[in-house]
Amino acid sequence: MGFTEEHRKWVEDHISRRTGERRGRLERGHGHGERMFLEKVWWPMMGHFNDLHPEYEVLDWRSKPYFVDFVWKPGQVKFAFEVKGYGPHVQNTDRTRYRQELNRETYLQIAGYRVVAIPYDDLDASPDLTITLLRPLLMPYLAVKMEEQGEFSRLERDILRIAVRTNECIRPVDLVRELGIDLRTARKYMKSLSEKGRFNPVVSQASGRVCRYEYVHSFSDFHMW
Missing domain, CATH: 3.40.960.10 (VSR Endonuclease)
Structure with missing residues (x-):
């Protein structure tokens, strides 16, 4: 929002x-x-x-x-x-x-x-x-x-670093390529970060499924890395 x-x-x-x-x-x-x-x-x-x-x-x-x-x-x-x-x-x-x-x-x-x-x-x-x-x-x-609070796991922080660096929407397949993880794991962690308010899922009009995730900028961007 x-x-x-x-x-x-x-x-x-x-x-x-x-x-x-x-x-x-x-x-x-x-x-x-x-x-x-x-x-x-x-x-x-x-x-x-x-x-x-x-x-x-x-x-x-x-x-x-x-x-x-x-x-x-x-x-x-x-x-x-x-x-x-x-x-x-x-x-x-x-x-x-x-x-x-x-x-x-x-x-x-x-x-x-x-x-x-x-x-x-x-x-x-x-x-x-x-x-x-x-x-x-x-x-x-x-x-x-x-x-x-231990708010983010190591993999979640890696995903957030990618989001800050690229400043673009992220697809799970991008994480497969960048981090060497499988697609199921990528989807799992993108869902977790969305629930924590760091990404907004973007639904494809054609398929009705989540196809990518829009990064939500935060003050934590400036000290997390």
């Missing part, structure tokens, strides 16, 4: 599991800037929304609720992402509110969050720059998680 459908499902899932102000904040607060961050940065970089929480409630030092645009929790580490526009965050005439916002960011770090500010203007003008800056920051934590 593409971004639009996966994003819709992801937001609806979080809304369905919330009540009260936590639900209302997500329905009201997940706006244009947040969606642009997901579409232009997070989705191209990650390929999924696993462990990412929108409009995440955190209590500040006064025990008052504060909603972070996004919190990513891939394990023990916690990242807080805030999309910041120039107007609301720099030209804000409410100095008390501005001061409290800065104090909240400091408190989030005390509470164990790594706080990352995302410039709204960069999302529109240069999202590739944001990806370039985020990738080395997030990479070590995602790599550790994948290693702990």
Whole structure:
């Protein structure tokens, strides 16, 4: 599935599991800037929304609720992402509110969050720059998680390397030639990787059977090899 459908499902899932102000904040607060961050940065970089929480409630030092645009929790580490526009965050005439916002960011770090500010203007003008800056920051934590989970077998990783290198759809017969495995094994592992979300099966209109597999790009591409 593409971004639009996966994003819709992801937001609806979080809304369905919330009540009260936590639900209302997500329905009201997940706006244009947040969606642009997901579409232009997070989705191209990650390929999924696993462990990412929108409009995440955190209590500040006064025990008052504060909603972070996004919190990513891939394990023990916690990242807080805030999309910041120039107007609301720099030209804000409410100095008390501005001061409290800065104090909240400091408190989030005390509470164990790594706080990352995302410039709204960069999302529109240069999202590739944001990806370039985020990738080395997030990479070590995602790599550790994948290693702990043992997510892919050696043969699966070999298949993914081929997919990254060729950047094209893969047929089981291609794996027979590249890896020296039999066709049955190739089909078995392509099915496994499809179930893990790394390939989309492509059905032939003529035969109605799966004839090839479309690779689903992921942030893990950049550290798996």
